[in-house]
Amino acid sequence: MKSMTFLTRIRTSRIFWPLVAWIIILLFNAIVSPRFFELSIMDDAVYGKHLYGNLIDIFNNGAPLILVSIGMTLVIATGGIDLSVGAVIAISAAMGTVLINPALGQKLISNEILTRNATNTPLPIIILAILAAGTICGLWNGILVSRARIQPMVATLILMVAGRGIAQLITGGQIMTVYYTPYFWFGNGYILGLPVSIYICALVFFLVWLLVRKTAIGLFIESVGTNAKSTYYSGINEQNIKLLAYVVCGICGAIAGLIFSSYVHSADGNNNGLYYELDAILAVVMGGTLMSGGRFSIFASVIGAVVIWTFTVTVYALGVPANALLAAKAVLVLVVILLYSDYSRRLMNRIFERRGPQHDAAN
Amino acid sequence: MTQRIKRLLLQYGPLLVTFAVFLLIYFIGGQLYPAMRKPQVFFNLFINDGSLLLVSIGMTLVILTGGIDLSVGGVIALVSTASAALLRGGMSPYAVIPLMIVMGVALGALMGWMIQYLKVQPFIATLMGMYFARGMAYIISLTSVTIKDPVYKTLALTPIQIPFMSNAYIYPTTLVAPIMLLVAVYLSFFTRFGRTIYAMGNNEQSALLMGLPVPRTKVLVYAFSGFCSALGGIVFSMSLLAGYGQFATAMELDAIASVVIGGTSLLGGIGNVIGTLFGVMIHGAIVSVLQFNGTLSSWWTRIGVGVLTLIAIGIQSAIYYRKKNS
Numbered sequence: 001m002k003s004m005t006f007l008t009r010i011r012t013s014r015i016f017w018p019l020v021a022w023i024i025i026l027l028f029n030a031i032v033s034p035r036f037f038e039l040s041i042m043d044d045a046v047y048g049k050h051l052y053g054n055l056i057d058i059f060n061n062g063a064p065l066i067l068v069s070i071g072m073t074l075v076i077a078t079g080g081i082d083l084s085v086g087a088v089i090a091i092s093a094a095m096g097t098v099l100i101n102p103a104l105g106q107k108l109i110s111n112e113i114l115t116r117n118a119t120n121t122p123l124p125i126i127i128l129a130i131l132a133a134g135t136i137c138g139l140w141n142g143i144l145v146s147r148a149r150i151q152p153m154v155a156t157l158i159l160m161v162a163g164r165g166i167a168q169l170i171t172g173g174q175i176m177t178v179y180y181t182p183y184f185w186f187g188n189g190y191i192l193g194l195p196v197s198i199y200i201c202a203l204v205f206f207l208v209w210l211l212v213r214k215t216a217i218g219l220f221i222e223s224v225g226t227n228a229k230s231t232y233y234s235g236i237n238e239q240n241i242k243l244l245a246y247v248v249c250g251i252c253g254a255i256a257g258l259i260f261s262s263y264v265h266s267a268d269g270n271n272n273g274l275y276y277e278l279d280a281i282l283a284v285v286m287g288g289t290l291m292s293g294g295r296f297s298i299f300a301s302v303i304g305a306v307v308i309w310t311f312t313v314t315v316y317a318l319g320v321p322a323n324a325l326l327a328a329k330a331v332l333v334l335v336v337i338l339l340y341s342d343y344s345r346r347l348m349n350r351i352f353e354r355r356g357p358q359h360d361a362a363n
Numbered sequence: 364m365t366q367r368i369k370r371l372l373l374q375y376g377p378l379l380v381t382f383a384v385f386l387l388i389y390f391i392g393g394q395l396y397p398a399m400r401k402p403q404v405f406f407n408l409f410i411n412d413g414s415l416l417l418v419s420i421g422m423t424l425v426i427l428t429g430g431i432d433l434s435v436g437g438v439i440a441l442v443s444t445a446s447a448a449l450l451r452g453g454m455s456p457y458a459v460i461p462l463m464i465v466m467g468v469a470l471g472a473l474m475g476w477m478i479q480y481l482k483v484q485p486f487i488a489t490l491m492g493m494y495f496a497r498g499m500a501y502i503i504s505l506t507s508v509t510i511k512d513p514v515y516k517t518l519a520l521t522p523i524q525i526p527f528m529s530n531a532y533i534y535p536t537t538l539v540a541p542i543m544l545l546v547a548v549y550l551s552f553f554t555r556f557g558r559t560i561y562a563m564g565n566n567e568q569s570a571l572l573m574g575l576p577v578p579r580t581k582v583l584v585y586a587f588s589g590f591c592s593a594l595g596g597i598v599f600s601m602s603l604l605a606g607y608g609q610f611a612t613a614m615e616l617d618a619i620a621s622v623v624i625g626g627t628s629l630l631g632g633i634g635n636v637i638g639t640l641f642g643v644m645i646h647g648a649i650v651s652v653l654q655f656n657g658t659l660s661s662w663w664t665r666i667g668v669g670v671l672t673l674i675a676i677g678i679q680s681a682i683y684y685r686k687k688n689s
Contacts, residue, residue: 081486150676153431154629158676161616162669168662269662278433278490291484321505323608327498333491341481 008352014288017339018303021286025310029317036317041193046181050190054313060187061263062309063197064089064256068276069283069305070208070298071252074245076284079225079293080145080152082246085253085280087163088137089273092257094167095133097176097267099126100183119180126183130258131251137163138250142243160277167269177266187263197259201302204255208248208298221245225293283308286336308332377626377634380678381641384624384671388648396655402531408647409537413602414439414595414611416540416643419618419625420547421591423639424584426622427551428563429631430485432585434474435592436614437496438467440607442596444500447508447606456514464593470496471589475582489585493615500608507607510600519601536601539594547636550587560584564631620668621646624675645671 010016029036042052059066068085075082098104100119119126137159144155189196212218223231224238231238256276261267285291286307287300308329315328338344392399409416418435425432442463449459470492477488510516522532551557559580562570571577600606619629625642627634649667653659 148677148680150680151629154623154672154676157616157619157623158669158673161620161672162666165662165665165669168660169666173660173662281486282490285484285487291486321501323501323505324498326494327502330491330495330498333487333494337477337481337483337487337491341483343481 014297014300015303017288018286018300018307021336021339022303022307022310025307025314029314033317036314044190047188047190050193050195054317056195058306058309058313059198059201060195061313062305063195063201064260064273065276065279065283065309066201066302066305067204067252067256067259068249068280069287069301070205071249072277072280073284073287073289073296073298073301074208074212074221075152075249076281076289076291077221077225077293077296078242078245079228080242080245081156081281081291082141082249083153083156083277084137084141084159084163085249085256086273086276087160087167088134088250088253089257089260089276090164090167090267090269091137091170092130092133092254093261093267093272094170094176094269096126096130096183096258096261097178098170099129100178100180101176102180115179117179117181119178119183123182127258130254134250134252134254134257135247136250137253138247139243141250142246145246146239146242164269167267167272171267171269173269175266175268178261179265184262184265187259187261197263200255200259204252205298205302211248212298217241217244222295225296279308280305282333282336285340377675377679378638378641381625381638381645381675384674385641385645385648388645388652392648392652392655396652399651399655402525402528404651406525406531406533406537407651408644409540410533410602411650412643412647413537413540414599415614415617415621415646416640417543417591417595417598418588418614419621419639419643420540420543420636421588422615422618423622423625423627423634423636424547424551424560425485425588426619426627426629427560427631427634428581428584429567430478430581430584431489431619431629432471432474432492432588432592433486433489433615434470434492434496435588435595435618436611437493437500438470438589438592439596439599439611439614440500440609441496441503442467442593443600443603443606443610444503444508444608445606446597446600447510448503450510450512450515451508456512460597463597464590467589467591467593467596468586469589471592472582472586474589475585478585479578479581497608500606504606504608507605510604510606515601515604519604534602536598539598543591543594544636544640551636556580556583561632564633566632617646617668620672624668624671626675626679628679642675 036054039051039053039055041049043049068089072082072085099121101114102116102118102120103113104120141156141159144150144158145152148155186196186200191199212221220231220236220238220241223234223236224241228238231241253273257273260272281291283304284301286304287297287302289296289301311329311332312325315325316322320328389399398404418439422432422435445466446459446463449462450456474488474492477483478485518535521535523535525531525533551560559570559575559577562573562575563577563580567577599610603610621642622634622639623629623642624645625634625638625640627638646664646668649664649671653661653663
């Protein structure tokens with residue numbers, strides 16, 4: 001390892017490829033639409049002075065995806081997968097808006113009550129309820145995977161299918177719109193000119209980072225993902241490690257749902273967080289974590305999520321209709337597939353390592 | 364004798380359970396809502412779930428190899444929109460239908476090629492297929508395109524009377540899925556292609572070492588799934604006489620759930636297409652019970668399918684666990 005040059009160290013680093021992808025997209029923007037990087041200070045009547053621009057939007061709108069990717073990284077690192085995060089977003093968003101609804105518990109419901117800027121439930125309880133909903137979803141997935149020993153893809157598929165039904169059950173099949181301004185702060189507010197959602201992401205990232213890098217849990221997770229059986233024989237409770245990963249993922253999904261519903265002022269059981277599980281998995285894969293589990297980097301996944309959202313904002317900025325974005329995303333996935341395929345890795349190794357024995361970059 | 368019955372039960376257990384669950388749901392529905400006893404309701408299962416059955420058949424074969432195909436819903440949307448746009452442009456339906464099938468097969472084969480030769484996870488490759496197909500559908504048209512073609516209309520709206528039954532009819536498009544099912548049964552049970560699929564699902568490495576044509580079969584399986592999805596898209600656009608990018612949202616989930624409920628293991632190698640038929644029919648039966656009830660809302664379908672998937676998985680793991688230990 002000592003003989004590694006600076007260049008090789010950068011190239012083999014986990015965040016190298018996502019960073020390259022991000023820089024390419026930003027360069028593309030710099031050439032095609034230089035206005036992309038413009039930042040201005042906007043004076044908002046409700047939220048005060050704050051920064052405004054595409055770069056801020058990337059982090060503000062991308063916050064739910066970043067959060068979900070953080071949770072998904074842990075799950076994928078244990079060798080699992082969580083298909084239900086989109087449904088968890090929908091459930092927690094539904095939970096939050098229903099509790100806010102000022103008509104909750106009242107017999108006489110009028111439009112005047114429904115659109116009132118008030119709620120009968122204290123805000124901390126609403127947040128706790130949202131987090132609890134996510135925790136329960138995570139526990140459910142985790143128990144199915146770790147205790148009932150169902151394959152992760154199938155186990156989380158159940159909640160993925162049923163979850164949207166549950167979300168609609170909570171809201172009574174309606175798109176719940178809320179008018180309670182303190183709740184909107186999470187998705188629209190600003191601290192020191194930057195969106196609140198960025199701080200929430202940073203906080204969650206920091207907490208998870210503390211959990212996995214400052215305790216042995218991160219090592220245990222990697223060990224479970226590499227070989228669950230040998231982990232078990234080493235005296236580590238692999239069941240609880242898996243359970244923990246799914247619970248963290250559920251909580252991340254719940255926070256994402258909180259920001260999401262707060263941002264759009266409503267909850268729609270059918271469409272909230274649609275395809276988020278797929279985007280999150282893509283972000284994790286871009287971050288270099290193998291789908292089969294093992295070593296992981298949360299930071300790389302976060303960059304992966306940022307790349308996806310930068311790409312999304314870029315495509316919007318080019319004037320492509322929102323629905324056609326999916327086709328553009330397909331191109332992104334294709335590029336990721338080609339970059340990460342064994343063939344291109346071998347090619348890269350051959351270019352960079354002219355001397356020394358050839359070997360496949362298995363990591 | 365008991366030994367033999369036990370083995371038979373182990374082999375066909377999941378299939379029998381699926382069949383029993385279907386009968387149970389249908390029976391309960393018939394007891395609660397007498398109108399559900401009409402034979403037409405039974406045939407409606409095939410009329411309404413024709414495209415779901417088609418994509419589930421393709422999905423079953425893919426899952427039997429140990430893969431997954433997330434692109435089926437997207438392909439349905441793309442095929443329906445593309446065919447509607449082409450028909451609006453004045454193209455003959457006899458040219459449109461083969462063209463759409465070629466498109467589906469090509470997309471499926473491309474994904475299979477990526478999975479086999481670029482060693483991409485099936486999940487990621489078919490995810491790209493889904494994004495691509497749905498996105499292309501929106502690029503073709505952002506709004507719903509109606510189909511006014513007379514050939515499509517006749518195929519979609521001519522009732523075929525069921526013999527020996529009064530007031531029971533199906534449409535020509537309804538027949539596509541059952542025919543495809545027979546083809547799939549033939550393919551999976553009576554051909555080398557089918558044997559190879561099961562061998563791959565059980566252990567790809569040993570299938571390869573046995574000299575089976577694994578790479579070719581893998582590409583073909585995804586192409587077959589693309590073929591089924593394209594057929595499903597044509598049936599779907601005929602039954603609604605329109606094409607739209609938002610059609611069949613999350614149908615891949617319903618298809619996967621139906622396959623799992625039908626007793627196919629997502630690990631591959633275990634299960635068959637007949638189970639999938641009942642899986643799809645259970646989905647249809649739940650939907651019709653909800654329709655007859657009227658007060659229960661549509662989201663109960665999703666919860667019901669989720670619960671049934673859970674039960675199916677529970678039974679599967681119980682049975683296979685015993686099989687392993689016996």
